[in-house]
Amino acid sequence: MSTFVFRKPSALPGFRMTLSITVGYLSLVVLIPLAFAFLKVSTLSWDQFLAAVASPRVLASYRLTFFAALIGALINAVFGLLVAWVLARYSFPFKRIVDAAVDLPFALPTSVAGIALAAVYSTNGWIGSLFAPFGVQIAYTPLGVFVALTFIGLPFVVRTVQPVLEDFEREQEEAAASLGASRWRVFARVVLPAVMPALLTGFALAFARALGEYGSVIFIAGNVPMKSEITSLVIVTKLEQYDYAGATAVAMVMLAASFALLLLVNTLQWRLQRRTSRVARARPAQAGAQ
Numbered sequence: 001m002s003t004f005v006f007r008k009p010s011a012l013p014g015f016r017m018t019l020s021i022t023v024g025y026l027s028l029v030v031l032i033p034l035a036f037a038f039l040k041v042s043t044l045s046w047d048q049f050l051a052a053v054a055s056p057r058v059l060a061s062y063r064l065t066f067f068a069a070l071i072g073a074l075i076n077a078v079f080g081l082l083v084a085w086v087l088a089r090y091s092f093p094f095k096r097i098v099d100a101a102v103d104l105p106f107a108l109p110t111s112v113a114g115i116a117l118a119a120v121y122s123t124n125g126w127i128g129s130l131f132a133p134f135g136v137q138i139a140y141t142p143l144g145v146f147v148a149l150t151f152i153g154l155p156f157v158v159r160t161v162q163p164v165l166e167d168f169e170r171e172q173e174e175a176a177a178s179l180g181a182s183r184w185r186v187f188a189r190v191v192l193p194a195v196m197p198a199l200l201t202g203f204a205l206a207f208a209r210a211l212g213e214y215g216s217v218i219f220i221a222g223n224v225p226m227k228s229e230i231t232s233l234v235i236v237t238k239l240e241q242y243d244y245a246g247a248t249a250v251a252m253v254m255l256a257a258s259f260a261l262l263l264l265v266n267t268l269q270w271r272l273q274r275r276t277s278r279v280a281r282a283r284p285a286q287a288g289a290q
Contacts, residue, residue: 034255040248052238052246053253061231064142066257068230069210072149077203080157081195087158088165102159105152110215117148118220140222145230148217153206160202164195197269204265208258 044052052058087099105113121128121138128138138144168191176186214232222228231254238247 037248037252037255040245041252044245044249048245049249052243052249057225057229058231058234058250060226061229061234062253064145064228065211065231065254068142068145068149069207072146072153072210073203073207075150076153076157076206077199080154080202080206081161081199083154084158084161084165088162102155104155106155110152110213111219113151114148114216114219117144117151117216121147121220139220140228142221142228144220144222145217145228148220149210149213152213152216153210156205156209157199157202160198160205161195164198165191168194193272193275197272200265200269200272204262207261211254211258 041049083102087095087102108116118139119125121144123129123132123137123139125139131138136143138147172190173186176190177183181189212232214230214236217230218233221230221233223233231250235247235250238244238250
């Protein structure tokens, strides 16, 4: 005699409905536009593709964009961790204002951010005037690109690391300190491994955002070809010249680079999480053996 088991209906939508909505939305927003971009690139021959993505002007924009994005993301990884640590661990006057100020690069329109940065870092600006007597010009040079990409990337690191620090159990630090570990050793061996996956995520997001940034950079970069021109501006220039296939080809190179970076970071995160899980499982076993 067969037994029928009736599943209690859920108040939330089922798996099939949510999966179909997810796939449909992802296809509409991401997959279909990318598919059309690849189709546009397929209209180019191999020689035309190389001419579009490997011209001296485009290669110079690659070098500036990737190098500036990488340096800006690394700077944000260090100082973003410091800012997140201060916001998560300490109480001080006007803390909420400082916490809200971190999100300013999110809230400001990119054009407004670019104009503000150009005004502050120009030779007549508040900060630029301090470097002008030493012959250092920040605005309208490649150095301005570094400043803009660092500015827009900071919130990605802070907002990914801060929740991890807030949820981290302080008892682990106290236990390590009670065993004689110094503060730096506690941070390096206990705290840093716990926040490293989130820190890598923030670094990857800041780097990916910097690669595609346009509005906040063009106002402070100077936009001189072969010197201070970013790849996003090259793409816009090709579009203005009605070279849609060439612009799409350059965009595909940037997309491939961003995807490769995200894949690398996700792989590192997965390995770090596996290592952290193994260490966490091994500690109770070692304690029981003792």
